Amino acid sequence: MKRGLASIGCGFASGFFFGWGLASIHAFLITFLLISLFLYFHSKTAIQSLSTGLYLTGIFILLTPLLFYMPMVLREEGFKFFGSLIALVIWGFVFLFMAIVTWVLAYLVSRKT
Numbered sequence: 073m074k075r076g077l078a079s080i081g082c083g084f085a086s087g088f089f090f091g092w093g094l095a096s097i098h099a100f101l102i103t104f105l106l107i108s109l110f111l112y113f114h115s116k117t118a119i120q121s122l123s124t125g126l127y128l129t130g131i132f133i134l135l136t137p138l139l140f141y142m143p144m145v146l147r148e149e150g151f152k153f154f155g156s157l158i159a160l161v162i163w164g165f166v167f168l169f170m171a172i173v174t175w176v177l178a179y180l181v182s183r184k185t
Contacts, residue, residue: 074118082125083108089132093139103132119184126178134171137163 086107091100107128115121141160148156 123182
């Protein structure tokens with residue numbers, strides 16, 4: 073029961089950030105399903121599922137601004153290009169900080185096993 077809830081929660085978080093990065097509900101649903109199933113069937117305990125899920129969520133958090141802003145940066149010209157590039161850098165640092173916090177949390181959770 074706990075392992076399933078941890079798998080679903082981490083799958084939801086990973087799918088949310090991946091879907092946000094691609095701006096697609098389909099990417100969210102597919103990632104949610106695949107990560108949840110992977111965590112449920114490849115972990116033995118809820119703590120192991122939660123720590124692995126947090127590491128994966130950190131990766132998806134880090135990819136979110138890249139996936140969201142790269143099409144804008146590649147498509148725009150002139151001043152819009154620089155605006156998109158500045159937004160990519162700023163949000164990249166914000167999401168990098170969020171990913172580091174998530175990885176530290178995953179490390180602290182994994183030490184309990």
